[in-house]
Structure formats: C-alpha cells, structure tokens
Amino acid sequence: MARPRHANSVQIPPRIKGFTPVGYCNGECEPLLLYLEELEVIRLLDYEGLSQEEAARLMQRSRSSVTRIYQRARATIAKxxxxxxxxxxxxxxxxxNCNWFFCSGCKVRFNNPKGNVTNExxxxxxxxxxxxEGCV
Ligand SMILES: [Zn+2]
Structure with missing residues (x-):
C-alpha cells in the first residue's frame, strides 16, 4: 500500500486507543479525534523534549508542518x-516506520525492522x- 500524501513517520505505535474522562460524562459528547501524527508530535516535543527541527526530521516533514500538527494536537488535548x-x-x-505486531496471547507489542513475515x-x-494498524 502506498503512503498517503503528507504522510508522517511515526516511530512507536500508541499503547492505547484513547482516553476517557473521569467523573463527568453526559453520554452525548462525540469523542475528539487525536491523529497518530498528532500523538507522535506530542511524544517527540513534550515527552521526549526534542526540538521542532529534530521532530520534523524524524517525522520526515517540514518544521512548519510539525508546528501545524502540534498546534492541532494541543488544541484537541486542551478541549x-x-x-x-x-x-x-x-x-x-x-x-x-517499521513493522509492528501485537500478540493476542501475551499482549506484547514487538517490531520487526527487517520486515520479514512474522507468524509467531x-x-x-x-x-x-x-x-x-497504520503499518505500510
Ligand atoms: Zn506473545
């Protein structure tokens, strides 16, 4: 499968599929979507402490694109x-950016950077x- 235009390289798959608020929920709210590239930029800038230039290089995008993605991510998280x-x-x-697999048996995630077929x-x-999901 070809990568989509403006694809953003992501180093590590997310450990979770989302977040649920505690203590308040009227059951009518549509969930907000945080895209994989938005989580990645939060991870690289806020969690790892990288500069936007370093994050742009890892994500294979321009610094201005990383800035835009970061602004969207922050706005979603703030809301x-x-x-x-x-x-x-x-x-x-x-x-x-590499082949990641999930084991239903022991719930571990592992990657296979050589891209060999993995069946175990x-x-x-x-x-x-x-x-x-998200692997190419
Ligand atoms: Zn296993």
Missing part, C-alpha cells in the same frame, strides 16, 4: 481536558499475531 470529552486515537496521515510471537511463541 478534551477543559470540556471533559473523550479522545480517540486514529491513524490519520501517520504511518509506522517473539516472547510467548503464540501464533495469534496481528500486524498493527
């Missing part, structure tokens, strides 16, 4: 926290292996 709205993580224009978990040996 979720202030208004108490659920957040769901979706793939958007992000792609995982590296940890428990289970054959219940799923290639993670």
């Amino acid at each position: 979720a926290l202030v208004e108490g709205v659920e957040v769901k993580i979706e793939s958007g224009n992000g792609f995982l 978990c590296v940890l428990c040996g289970s054959t219940e292996i799923v290639k993670m």
